[in-house]
Amino acid sequence: xxxxxxxxxxxxxxxxxxxxxPALAEKQGGTLRVYHxxxxxxxxxxxxxxxxxxxxxxxxxxxxxxxxxGKKLNSAxxxxxxxxxxxxxxxxxxxxxxxxxxxxxxxxxxxxxAKDVQCTWAxxxxxxxxxxxxxxxxxxxxxxxxxxxxxxxxxATFVLGRxxxxxxxxxxxxxxxxxxxxxxxxxxxxNPIGTGPFRFVEFKRGxxxxxxxxxxxxxxxxxxxxxxxxxxxxxxSTRILAFIAGEFDMTxxxxxxxxxxxxxxxxxxxxxxxxxxxGVSTNLIVNPSAPPFNDAKVRQALALTLDRKxxxxxxxxxxxSLAGVMLPPPEGSWGMPPEMxxxxxxxxxxxxxxxxEGRKIMAGLGYGPGKTLKVKVSTRNIAIYRDPAVLLIDxxxxxxxxxxxxxxxxxxxxxxxxxxxxxxxxxxxxVGVDDPDVNLYENYxxxxxxxxxxxxxxxxxxxxxxxxxxxDVATRKQIVWEIERRLAEDLARPIISYERAATCWQPxxxxxxxxxxxxxxxxxxxxxxxxx
Amino acid sequence: MGAYLIRRFLLMLLTLFGMSVLIFVMLRLVxxxxxxxxxxxxxxxxxxxxxxxxxxLGLDQPIVTQYxxxxxGLARGDLGYAFVSEKPAIEEILPRxxxxxxxxxxxxxxxxxxxxxxxxxxxxxxxxxxxxxxRVVSLSGLSLPSFWLGLxxxxxxxxxxxxxxxxxxxxxxxxxxxxxxxxxxAAVGFRSSALVMRLTRSSMLEVLRQDYIRTxxxxxxxxxxxxxxxALRNAVLPVVTIIGIEAAFLIGGLIVxxxxxxxxxxxxxxxxxxxxxxxxxxxNLVMFIAVVVVVxxxxxxxxxxxxxxxxxxxx
Numbered sequence: 051x052x053x054x055x056x057x058x059x060x061x062x063x064x065x066x067x068x069x070x071x072p073a074l075a076e077k078q079g080g081t082l083r084v085y086h087x088x089x090x091x092x093x094x095x096x097x098x099x100x101x102x103x104x105x106x107x108x109x110x111x112x113x114x115x116x117x118x119x120g121k122k123l124n125s126a127x128x129x130x131x132x133x134x135x136x137x138x139x140x141x142x143x144x145x146x147x148x149x150x151x152x153x154x155x156x157x158x159x160x161x162x163x164a165k166d167v168q169c170t171w172a173x174x175x176x177x178x179x180x181x182x183x184x185x186x187x188x189x190x191x192x193x194x195x196x197x198x199x200x201x202x203x204x205x206a207t208f209v210l211g212r213x214x215x216x217x218x219x220x221x222x223x224x225x226x227x228x229x230x231x232x233x234x235x236x237x238x239x240x241n242p243i244g245t246g247p248f249r250f251v252e253f254k255r256g257x258x259x260x261x262x263x264x265x266x267x268x269x270x271x272x273x274x275x276x277x278x279x280x281x282x283x284x285x286x287s288t289r290i291l292a293f294i295a296g297e298f299d300m301t302x303x304x305x306x307x308x309x310x311x312x313x314x315x316x317x318x319x320x321x322x323x324x325x326x327x328x329g330v331s332t333n334l335i336v337n338p339s340a341p342p343f344n345d346a347k348v349r350q351a352l353a354l355t356l357d358r359k360x361x362x363x364x365x366x367x368x369x370x371s372l373a374g375v376m377l378p379p380p381e382g383s384w385g386m387p388p389e390m391x392x393x394x395x396x397x398x399x400x401x402x403x404x405x406x407e408g409r410k411i412m413a414g415l416g417y418g419p420g421k422t423l424k425v426k427v428s429t430r431n432i433a434i435y436r437d438p439a440v441l442l443i444d445x446x447x448x449x450x451x452x453x454x455x456x457x458x459x460x461x462x463x464x465x466x467x468x469x470x471x472x473x474x475x476x477x478x479x480x481v482g483v484d485d486p487d488v489n490l491y492e493n494y495x496x497x498x499x500x501x502x503x504x505x506x507x508x509x510x511x512x513x514x515x516x517x518x519x520x521x522d523v524a525t526r527k528q529i530v531w532e533i534e535r536r537l538a539e540d541l542a543r544p545i546i547s548y549e550r551a552a553t554c555w556q557p558x559x560x561x562x563x564x565x566x567x568x569x570x571x572x573x574x575x576x577x578x579x580x581x582x
Numbered sequence: 583m584g585a586y587l588i589r590r591f592l593l594m595l596l597t598l599f600g601m602s603v604l605i606f607v608m609l610r611l612v613x614x615x616x617x618x619x620x621x622x623x624x625x626x627x628x629x630x631x632x633x634x635x636x637x638x639l640g641l642d643q644p645i646v647t648q649y650x651x652x653x654x655g656l657a658r659g660d661l662g663y664a665f666v667s668e669k670p671a672i673e674e675i676l677p678r679x680x681x682x683x684x685x686x687x688x689x690x691x692x693x694x695x696x697x698x699x700x701x702x703x704x705x706x707x708x709x710x711x712x713x714x715x716x717r718v719v720s721l722s723g724l725s726l727p728s729f730w731l732g733l734x735x736x737x738x739x740x741x742x743x744x745x746x747x748x749x750x751x752x753x754x755x756x757x758x759x760x761x762x763x764x765x766x767x768a769a770v771g772f773r774s775s776a777l778v779m780r781l782t783r784s785s786m787l788e789v790l791r792q793d794y795i796r797t798x799x800x801x802x803x804x805x806x807x808x809x810x811x812x813a814l815r816n817a818v819l820p821v822v823t824i825i826g827i828e829a830a831f832l833i834g835g836l837i838v839x840x841x842x843x844x845x846x847x848x849x850x851x852x853x854x855x856x857x858x859x860x861x862x863x864x865x866n867l868v869m870f871i872a873v874v875v876v877v878x879x880x881x882x883x884x885x886x887x888x889x890x891x892x893x894x895x896x897x
Contacts, residue, residue, distance in 0.1 A: 089854055091623035091666065099625035185631055187624040240668050255667045255674060256854050257846040258751070281750060283844045288748060291736050292844075295746040317740075461622060461857060462614035468627040480625075499626045 076561065080580040081277040085289045087302040089256045089282055092239035095227050096174065099187040099500070101480070101569050104224045105303050106259050106280045108573040109273075110157075111227030111244035114148050114167065114206075115218060119574050122566045124484060125383055126215070129222045133162065133245065143213035143521070150204040154268045156230050157249045164200035169231035171198040171208075181235055188482075190491045190498045191220045194518075213519045216487035223483045224571040247273035247576040256282055267576075274561070274579035294318045299559045299580065303569045304328045304551035308369040311552045323554040326566040327371060327381045329484065332361075332438050332546040335467065335475040335503050342423065343473055347411050349541040352474070353396030354408035355449045361441045362547045370547040372397075374534045375494075377484050377548055381567040384486050384530050394538040408449040417450040426456040428475040430463045438546060439476035467502045477502065477543070484567040486530045490514045494533075494542055505542040558582050590883070594876045601872040605865055606649050615641060616665040616859045639665055652865060662862035666855075671862040675848065675870070681749075682840070682847030685763050685770070686832050692764075692771030693778050694825065698818075700775075701782025705790065706809055716779065723776025728835050732769040732842035748844040766843040770835040774828045781824050785817035792816075819889060826882030830875040 090102040095111065098104070114134040117124040131137075134148035154162040172178035174192050194217070197209040208217065220226060233243045242250050245268070248261035259280040263273055281298070283289035290310065293301050294317045306314055306323060315323055334356070342348045362370045371378050374394060378385035391397050398404045417423050427446075429439040436457065443453035453474070458466055466472060481489045492498055495514055496506035510533060517529035538544065553564055558581045565572040617635045621627040636642050640651070655662055661671035704716040740746050747766075753759040789795065790813055798812050836849035848867060855863035886893045 089858075091620070098623050100623050102623075184635060185621055185624040185626075185628060187626060236668060253667075254677075254846070255664075256851055281844075283748070284850075285841050285844070287733055288736060288746075288842055288844055291740045292746050292748055295740045295744055297746055297748070297750060459614065461619045461859065464622045464625065465614060465618040465627050468629075499628055502626070 075581075076274055076579050077581060078274050078579070079276050080582060081279055082275050082300070082559070082575065082578065082580065083279050083281065083298045084300045085292060085298045085302055085305075086259065086280045086282045087286070087289065087305055088284055090259070093242040093250065093253060093259075094183075094235065094239040095225060096170075096229065097183050097185055097187070097235075097239065099480070101303055104570050105573045106261070106278075107242060107250075108224045108227070109246055109248040109261060109278060109575045110242050110250050111229075111246045112154075113221060113223075113226050113228065114150075115222045116224075116574070117222045117565070117571045119572050119577055120563050122563060123381065123383075124219075124222070124565055124568050124571055126219060129218055133167075133228055137218070143215070144210045146208040146210070146217060148206050148208075150206060151268060152204055154245050155266055156232075156245055157243045157264060158230075158233075160230065160232055161203075162228075162230075162245050163203040164206040165203070166228055166231050167206040168198045168200050170229045171195055173229070173235065183235055184239075187500060188225060188492070190495060190500070191488065193491070193497075212515075213521070214487065215521050216485050216518060219483050219485045220488060222571070223488075223568075224573060225482045247574065248275075248278055251277075256284075258282065269576060273576040275575065278575060290314060293321070293554065296556065298556075300555040300562075301553055303553050303573075304549075306552040306554055308366045308551065314552075314554055318554075320557050321554045322557060322559075323552045324564045324566075325369065325550050325552045326564055326569075327377060328480070328549045328551055329377060329482070329568045329570070330478055330480045330549045331373065332370075332434075332549065333477050333479055333543045334442070334541075334546060335472070335477045335543055336541055337470050337473055337475075337503065338505075339470060340473045342415070345415070347415060348423075350395065351408040351411040351449050352446075352451075353538070353541050353544060354404040354411070355445050355451075356396050356442075356544065356546070357401045357445055358397070358546050360445075361438050364441060365437050366547075366550065369550045371550060373545050373548045375537055375545055376486065376489060376530060376534065377481070377567055382484055382548075383567070384484065384527060386531055386534055390531065394535060396538065396541075396544060405448045412450045419450065422450045422452040424452045424454070425473050427453045428456040428458055428466070428472040429477070430460050431457045432460055434549075435476055435478060442474075442476060464502070470504070476546075478549075479543075480570070482568065482570045486514075486526070486533075487518050490517075490530075490533060494537060503543055505537075505540065507536065507540060507542075510536050510540075510542075590880060594880065597876055598869070598872055602653065602865075602869060603649075605868045605872075606652065607645075609859070609861055609864055610645060612859065614859060616861070617641070619858050620666075652862075656866075656869070661866045664855075664863050665860045666858050671866055674851075674863060675867060678846060678848045678851050679870075681845060682836060682849055684759065685767055685836060685840070685845060685847060686829070688760065688763055688767035689771035689774065689832060689835075690825065690829060692767050693774035693828065695775075696771075697775035697778025698782050698814075698821065701779040701821075702786055702809060702814060704779065704783040705786035706805075708787065717783075720776040720779045720783075723772045723779075726772070727838070728770045728773055729838035729842050731772060732766065732839055735765060735769055736842065749846065750844075763845070766839045766845060769843075770832070770839040773835065774825075774832070777824060777828065778821055782817065782821050785820050786813055789813045789817040815889070819886065822882060822885050822889065826878055829878045833871055 088102055091098055093107050095104055095107055112133045114132060115129050116132045118128040118130045121128045133151055133154060135151050137146060137148045139146055150164055156162055173183055175195055194211045194214050195208055196211050199207045199209060229238060230243050247264055247267045249264050251260040251262050253259045261278045263276050292298055311323060314321060336343050336349055338344055358372055362368055362372060374386050374391055376382055376384040392399055427439050427443050429435040439455060443455060446453045479493060491514060492500050494501060494505055496511050513529055513533045517526050520526040520529060555562060560581050561577040561579050617632045621632060664671045664674050667674060700716050704713045707713045736746055749762060753762055795808060795813055798808050833849055837853055840847045840850035852867045
């Protein structure tokens, strides 16, 4: 018996030692060197909708809650406390109260209080007009937030117009940092102040962004790194070669495309590269007010000619995911199963049959080999936009549509789409969190500013509201899939594919976990260390 | 000479005025402005917010008012505020100028140091194996784009030495910086050196056939004395002209070289500013380049007097 107890105790001790092992190995110090792919617009996360800002600047801030930086998939189950120590819904599920951490300081030494939470949402919901954001791309996320009430310095309550379980997911996104009341929005763009593990040091436009360890960080013992340096290298060949040469510890998020991955892994065989979904979809945009696309039959024929698989095969060697509106499984929690997806209009595996049907529709409208429909296929002048657009033009020929590529300067792309100066276009859309509220409200709700095609269907809006209030996941999924069906029938921004690409890092970079269903939420870097 | 200098100075002012109008108008003719681009990074455009930002930036003012405000600012030494970084434009431009200036000077030095002697050798050894090799080198210099050459250099360095000669941070001393910049300078200067080499060769060949060269040889002057003291001095005038022109064109080559070697200079910054329609940066930078080009041409004209005492601008 004694021997058994002794053995059990020894095993326990061994297990404890093993569990504690990695913690002992973590090393303090060093500068993390990462390259940045382009010239980031500003340091104000709330005003931007690009990974270019989120990835470097997320480390400056804290959220109320965040997605566990150590888990690969973001979901409601992986939400952990950040500036909020705990949270609770009331019985009506319309009041979400956060108990806030005490003793937290902004990087300028001022104390963090519940007022800062209130101020942040006053700007996001448009209540603070005195010092509002220049632009507010995710205002739609918080349309249901009627007020943020404070109770003392350490309690904030979100008052909602109706129940919305997904609010927590949105609050956990890298796009949702808490801003200080006492710093102007202009200063947040150029010299941001946060409570996060790293302080902003300098931002030399087109050159470098530097952050230094916050010695007063509220999470004791973190961060491990002394500094992070983001070097802007716009030329892709140069930056990939620099990573191969060991100049950088990490690539920019999802910067290594599938065709490039072979080069990187063969020339830097020790590098760790993970292919993951970026949460970015390639989608077709159709202007329903531009004749002849105001005719639903033409739009239907357009859907029937799409051969998504061949586009995926050519562009990504088959690695991108065939998808509907929501990110598909296995990474996505809300995407339709493949057998259900195949039944949506335009998703049939029998492309020849679909195209024959499409040709029949077009023939009925008077088009044929002798009389083709001439259209301009507009897209942004960036390779990842242009490549699928060229393939689309080829596919349109099968239904008597003669497409011409209309390459639009990247700087005026959104302005042109907003003014509806296009007939058919190829577009890319990034989704911050794999959640129906984020994706559906942002891109398909009637009142969303980021609903580029201004698609508006009141019935779909009602369904979006319904799924948003649903607490049962299985029921919510059914409603989301019903919305997917409606959107496919209406040809509302049909999704061609969800993109997958690789992020690489050197083997001495430890404590970093790449998220596999979003590129926007895992850049806090507080657990990352360098084994040098 | 004094009257000539005043004439040249007035002409320079007129040229710069013309340039300023041209830059200002052309920038505003390009579709889209900074507000479109600011919104582009947010993935949408809100017309009301766009109009508000345009008001803040003074873009709602008549174009003449905007032009007068810019020129008045320039006269006071105020370059305005960069639209994107929201910092004084001078703070954005000034640190980048020395980097590009060093690179440009190094590239010019490279083109002269290689182009002139190799051109002379090629002419003196006309129709020999060495001449053929040098002509092939000069032809390849003219036909290889500098960005491609730059990438080849980077790939070779990574492949063979496991090291990449890009500009990661400002080197801690002047000589290290010069050493780091010498590789991109060679990439961008290769084309100019090829041009200088070909021009030196043809100019030398022409001069070497002149009577006074034959006379010098007849008087017993050494080959070196004939080639370098008599021939080269007379052959170098068109070469100086082309070096002046190349100095102006260098900025084009520097844009790609700065991009490939990731050098934070003004050339790459200018392209970026154009892409963002950051008017205060673009206007002031292009004006600065115009001033440099005008001044370089003036220096070239003055060099003629030194090289050929027969040239008198007063006459």
